[in-house]
Amino acid sequence: MSTKPVGVIGEITDVNLTMKVAEKLRDAGFRNWDIYTPYPVHGLDKAMGIKRSILTYISFAGLLGGISTALGLQFWTGAVDYKLNIGGKGFFDWQFSIPIDFELSILGTAIFTVVGLFHLCRIPTWYNRYQDDESFKKATDDVFVVTIDADDDRFSATETASLLTNLGVGNVHLVHATAN
Template sequence: MNKTAGISGIFQDPDLVLKAAEGIRREGYRKYDFHTPYPLHGLDAAMGIKRTILPWIAFGAGLLGAAVALHLQWWTGAVDYPLVIGGKPFFAFEPSIPITFELTILATAIATVVGMFALNRLPQWFSKWQNDPQFQRATDDAFVVTVDAEDPLYHTDKTRALLESLGAEHVRVVEYHEE
């Protein structure tokens, strides 16, 4: 059966997009999004999107990686199987730095990628908008705005009027097919 995904419209002018983002936010909408062919400076601020916590995840993972690396080298070299090699101490910070560095980077990188996927709720195999030809222009030549029908403020006529007043073109209701 067909269900309503929401209302979409397109913009050609990036400045208009930023103004529209503020306009929609000021009306109180929460479930809306902009889809742009390239990253648009200032869009996050205009939409009121909060800073991501991803850096803190990366930082924590980095500290964990460093701790694991130091512990690994100390335990294997000085506790579990001490061997005298070239008269060097069983454990010292100097030769441990490269491995500590590598494991810090490894943990940080993995945590950043996995964290990014998790925070973005990726992978998503299906989007309500994906089969709409107008939406597909977001990867080509237009800035697409979508307002989700699940938003409490969603109202077919009012939302359509709002988008049109903000300068959106080809404003239309988008439906999708659900098995």
């Protein structure tokens, strides 16, 4: 094939080797690379040098949004916009607002968490540069798949592939872009 490769891909079957490869590639200074696993592997994110997720902050914003919506809604509708005297009860009291404050906090957190997760994982998406590669498809079955993208500054079609092979990664090969 004459087209330029989009990246290099390789397969690992042992989880301990995966950890080792992750640390080596991290220390080698690669940036645009990833390891695809069938299930979350404990500590692999740290071994890859992935920074702490900001998802917790997004979720917390959802919680604040939920609770302020709840308080604002109950206060404004009950005590400002249309005061209805029902059994002489207060137009707004924090005590009776608690169930809805609570439920909307949960709802806000859940929605922000899921939307935030989708955003951070960049899903939904229709395309992945490795999607037609047979090795890549094994990552949802039983293989740990390591990829290094061609747009990484340290990428070199020959050296990067041999680096992976030397680390013990199997079936290392270059991936070329598909027709689209």
